[in-house]
Amino acid sequence: MFRARDTVVVINNLPFNFLREGHRRMSRRTKIYEGKAKILYEGSEPNTIIQYFKDDATAFNAQKKGNISGKGVLNNRISERIFTALDKMNIPNHFIKRINMREQLIKKCEIVPVEVIIRNVAAGSICGRLGIEEGSELPNTLIEFCYKSDEQGDPVIAEEHIYTFGWASPEEMDEIVHYALRVNDFLSGMFAAIGIRLIDFKLEFGRYFDGENEQIILADEISPDGCRLWDIETNEKLDKDRFRRDLGGVEDAYMEVARRLGIKLPDLSELSSEDDK
Ligand SMILES: Nc1ncnc2c1ncn2[C@@H]1O[C@H](COP(=O)(O)OP(=O)(O)OP(=O)(O)O)[C@@H](O)[C@H]1O
């Protein structure tokens, strides 16, 4: 009798303990940083990070806040696709592997606090700043730098500021600009092939320390959050400007980019909650 009862208790406890263990294992993961669009956790291997993509969306230095259902899933996949392709083009980057629907394992690096903006066509902030009409083709690819500082609103800076304040060395900036132009050439062609014009985009780079070696690598993400992508035929916007300007169809636009890139996705209506991994 007693034994039978004991057995029942043990069996009943099994799933309970299992779930609790699972929960404990998850919460033991160390959160390094929570940003506007992503959360960083310590990776299982040294020198790695898990990058979790959220559905949260912000614009205008986080004055406008919202949620784009399924965005995290789409950006994880789109960024994976692009970083994998860039790796094949010998552009060193932080991507190691995708872990699940919203997470990818990346190389941990020291981010250079400079956003690199690559512009092929005038759009967004440059238009207001310099009085240029949106959609004007630029005579050459224009690279701008912004200081990565939420407090200061990521201000545009000159290259000289980078050296004056020691954010990166001239040698590092030579490499960064070289990679930025190669990424632009590659992505412009890749998007043109699927009927999309690459108007502009933002890149972040970091220093990756591998034993004795220190290397500049491409980091963060490349997705419709940080790119302007217009349909070649109609000029329809397929990026975060749909959210910034309340144009509607934001989810559909991100989905369309993923679809044209040939990314196969499960039904996103089932994936709107952020606990889907
Ligand atoms: N490989 C990497 N190693 C370390 N940090 C990284 C790496 N890739 C990206 N990051 C940083 O992780 C953070 C990602 O979070 P998110 O994009 O949500 O930040 P954010 O709120 O946009 O803030 P930020 O203005 O710093 O980008 C960014 O600060 C980015 O610079």
Ligand SMILES: [Mg+2]
């Ligand atoms: Mg960011």
